[in-house]
Amino acid sequence: MATTSDEQAAGQHYLVCGIKDCQKNGQFYCNDCHQPMCEQCKDEHRKSPNNKNHDIVLYRQRKHRLPIEKCKLHPTKNVDIFCRECNTPLCLKCFLGKEHKGHEFDDLEEIYAEKYALWQGEFSKIQKYFLPTSEDLKTDIKEDVKEIKKIMESIRTSMKAEAESLKNLVDEVTSDKIKHTHTMEKSLLQMLKSQETTYNDYIKYLGKMSEKFQEYLSTTNQKLLSSKILKLKTIPETSKPFPPVFTPGQFNRDDVAKLLGILNIPNTEPEKRKIQPMEAVSTPMKFTEKQMEQSKEKSDMKPTLSLSSSVTKVREYSVPGVDNAYHVSVGKSGRLWVSDWENLVQTDLQGNLLQKIQTSGYREEGYHTATQDGGLIYIDIDEKVIYRITPDGKITEFIKTGDWRPISLHSSRINGDILVGMITDEEAKVIRYSKTGKEIQNMKRNNQGQELYEYPRYITENINGDICTSDHSKRAVVVVNKSGQHRFSYAGLGSEFRPFGICTDVLGHILVCDIVSETVHLLNQDGGFLSFILSEQQGIEHPQGVCVDDENNLHVTQCDTNTVTVYKYLQ
Template identity: 75%
Template sequence: MSEPSDEQAAMQHYLVCGSDDCQKNGQFYCNSCHRPLCEQCRDEHKKSPNTKNHEIVLYRHRKHQLPVEVCQDHPTRNKDMFCRECSMPLCSKCSTMKEHKGHAFDDLEDIYADKYALWQGEFSKIQKYFLPTTQDLKTDIEEDAKKIKKIMESIRTSMKAEAESLKTLVDKVTSENIEYTHTMEKSLLKMLKSQETTYDDYITYLGKMSDEFQEYLSTTNQKLLFKSNTLKIQTIPETTKPVPPVFTAGQFNKNDITKLLGRVNVPNTKKENRKIQPMEAESMHMISTEKQSEQSKEKSDMKQTLSLSSSVTKVREYSVPGIDSTCHVSVDKSGRLWVSDNKGNLVQIDLQGNQLQKIQTSNFLTTGFHTATQGGDLIYTDNEKKVIYRITSDKTITEFIKTEDWEPLSVHSSCISGDILVGMTYFEEAKVSRYSKTGKEIQKIQRDNKGQELYSFPIYITGSISGDICTSDWNKEAVVVVNKSGQHRFSYRGQGSKFLPWGICTDVLGHILVCDYVSESVHLLDQDGRFLFIILSTQQGIKSPCGVCVNDENNLYVGQFTKTVTVYKYLR
């Protein structure tokens, strides 16, 4: 069976020590024996004369064991050497043969371990960078397609509206022109009717004149003819012919209509390449194998140099405007504070205590509902809307995660993996969900190995340097701690008869710091839940501590049931 990867190993309950009859957590590894060791067995291993020179490292920094391959020329031996000149693996007996005389040899296991780490790193890059980045680009393309469809539909709607507007104008102008022809026709016909009446009157006149001439010409009246003056006939009245109107057709073509209605053009701008996040941006996509080693070394070095101070020193104090109490504190990478009260008010202040922005949420009586991310953003929940939002440095607020029917109460962004931990409830149920940096749910934690509910009302949540998930559960009156795979490790129930945990955080040494509402103090626990001492109480001048946070400089920020956030030094 193949050896589990580092991530698969981390998801197990724990690695069992390889020593006989030892069932403790094998967090170390002997590269010589190729077996995990617990801390006690490691110390014994170093003391033993037979194994004191063995190389022992943290399990995640182990050398991977060379697969067994029998030498074809010497079946009783395994290939465990590598000939540089011939570039081939061979067994120790092959190295003594004359064809390899004078050649330089390397330990095949070292070469295998290096190659394994190299290919493991490349595989990790695919899983943690190339694949997520490509999927993000594909999602970006899908969003662009939706956007293009929406824009084109809007353009078509505008085109139809323009056409309808032009049609209305055409109909109006045509109607007015037709009405004008009726008016012109009526005027011309009236004129012609008048002329017709003129000629009717003249015809009547001519009739009378004809009768009069006939009378003069009759034989009975010849005497009258000679006696009368000659009758004169009136001239024919003159009339004018009407000038008929002429219709002049409009002079236009398709281009004229296009100008009237407009046209669709692609802007003459340079196409913008899609932004591919560089591989070095671990906060966005991956933490490389080399970076993990550096971080582990830095944290290991820090553990060696840091220790608990004999006293707690007050560093500074902030008075936060716009809120009634400082129930929860998040410090972003620039050192600015996000502070919230129990009425849903969320305020950001700068290093001088000036308010930068204020957000009203519906998180009434919900306290640990925001967290700063590796990249400098802030994530906060809104339990009424059942949505988790993200605020970027330019103050843009976007919808990040929908929790469906579950009400998100508390949230924490891991400074190591970037994963998002969310404590939430649904009627009488409660759970913790883990989301990736992109908002995809990757883990649900709700019950222990016996099927019992782990949580009831997780109002604060945090993660430890070892990957443990620590929650303050108000209803269970306990700090509930599970490991990375969701297995219950322990529950801390305080030191007195009554314990109500509030704000919770961890530090680089693995300590757990939790506020107790009853004793108005901050308890300090080790990473296994053992109570060490009360680090802060009312004797240090704090009033009902309810929110705690440790920043990158190992300063402890304490929020209280006042408008004050106090900063302390407790490590040296």
């Protein structure tokens, strides 16, 4: 594929018209001549009577050329015909031979194009559905690992708390029982003390009686005979106390285990992991084997979704509450968020004001992003805080970025991660946060240790997980893969390039505003320039922000007005 010297210097892939001496953008392709063409050369090509029936399509819809293969029977001839009866490829000499006389034939190039489209479609499914979905499931499993660890730690904490509570209860009951033994002991000792006093009194009584008897025994017989007989009191009776008996509690390990709660896995059917259904995947052609056998018509080879040959304005409206429309995010149900220096407003598709927030964005940056759940995340640059707005309108503080000043962010449509562009006076980086606000990736330097970013003013994510950043100071679109490894940088077409708003679409295109040429560049997934999708010809002046909604409409803001214009560019 040819490139100009300027484009080679910029390291860009550029589709150049294949007509001799023409260096314009070859956005069309002649399937019969197998060469790219610009729009002007395409029109000239069709004017020739020899070419009027040629199949000219957009470059991405081109048929891939049949690989050169020599005939086994006639080594000097190329194979380009397919015999249906013999189910074998042939060269022209085989076709004219008697062996295949009366057989039905097909153009081998047509079959090759169909097969190529079929396998390209399957390959596209792997890249755009099966791999990302599997990666999402792996991420889901990692989240489950974290959740299980968190739950088990919580259970262990609860068990320890339960055991501590039981210990405290045992200590409390034991203390009460010990107090009761002291009370019982005191009562018994008091009873025994009373009995001891009784016998002490009786012993004193016996002493007095002994003295009287001695006195009587020392008198004369006549006096002894005339005296009264003294009678002794009987010995007092007392009862021997019964000491209390302690009966040990009847319990075992299982009883204690029950007291401390039961740990088990609920007897329910495990919940299947949700696998997102495979939606229409962008492929050059969409065929099944059955369709290929039933029909060879070109109508069967229409792409599921592709670039339209022209861009059509769908609607345009002014956004109340902002002086200049710098950045736009499209949320659920078509609700728009548009910002200027210090105002962030939400409108419906008719431009009616629904909500307005005062911020300190104060710069022309992509400082807000709609989320998958219908909410919004936005930055207060002065406070160095990222806020979250829930679908019901509640605003909460989400992430604090410390010494780093956040300037741009994007909510992933793949897994809900949050990508944030940040700067200090000396450095810049992009941080990936989980949807719960935990930092999980730091992208700052490439493999050679060089700084990836200088001023990541706008940021987005492509369908393959690439992180695409519009770096105003580097004057380039910087793209890294989902692992943070630098893939490529797009610096325009050799002239001055000042990128601002950036977004991607369902086909993996990258759309970026250039405020110097006042155009919107359309790039492929690998950074190759495809076309100026919007320019002065479409009435665009000073394009600032871009966003593609769920219906594949392109929303464009212009910095010198509060106007949002919506275009249809896919079909």
